[in-house]
Amino acid sequence: MxxxxxxxxxxxxxxxxxxxxxxxxxxxxxxxxxxxxxxxxFTFLPISAFEMLAEELSEMFKQELLLKRLLVVELLSVTFQKHELFTKLSWAEDLYHGEADDLSTCSVYSKETAKPLLPKLNGCRSDSAYLESDKHPSNDILQVYLTTWLAEVNIDTYRVEEIFATVGEEMRTSLA
Incomplete structure (x- = not known):
């Protein structure tokens, strides 16, 4: 974008x-x-303003992607703990073949560390303490995982709607 x-x-x-x-x-x-x-x-905004809006949207979706990836790792670790072959699932491991390439395309993979960028919530720091899962989460923690999955916590829906309305007004169309 x-x-x-x-x-x-x-x-x-x-x-x-x-x-x-x-x-x-x-x-x-x-x-x-x-x-x-x-x-x-365009009617009101210069092209640079549209670039900033695109960067803002992209950053929201990148942070949401990283958080969802962390949740997938956590939920997979719960599933695999029932199997004898399970040792430990790490955040840095590919979940599927070629995932590092896909994450690089989305700019959420660090080539310096050869690991995905750390997930975080908007306004919070990343904490590497939660990047490996070898515990048995309680039902409350699993409920928080699922709620986080559904809530899209890193997406400011009002801001997304505002951006789409602004761009739609400039283009004289509706982006719904």
Whole structure:
């Protein structure tokens, strides 16, 4: 989504003495903001505002993906504890073949540590103490896991609706 929003940029191509104006997708001048030389593409907001909105939405969904992945690891560990072959399920292990590549595509995998980024709740720090599961969670903890799964705690639904309404107004369409 962020890459798509950045592809909307339109830079003026430097031409010498030609009556025609040419455009390009890459900036030749560092002062060019990519708005087509001031051409009004959208009614109220510049393209950079749409990029920030796309980044905000992407960050919400990335944090939710990391939290859901942690919950899957926790729930799988409860399931596998009943089997004799179970030792310990770790947050850093792939849950399926090629998951690291998929997580890298979504920018939720750290290439420096070769592990997924740590999950967190909005406004909270990540805590590595909860990233390995070898315990027997109580029914209350399982209920919290399931409630967290259903609640989408890292998605600010009012903000998402506000962003969609803003973008829809600019595009003169409804994004429902």
């Amino acid at each position: 962020i890459n798509s929003s950045r592809s909307l940029r339109c830079y003026l191509k430097a031409t010498s003495g030609s009556p025609l104006i040419e455009f390009t997708s890459s900036a030749a001048n560092s002062n060019d903001s990519g708005d087509g030389g001031g051409a009004t593409v």
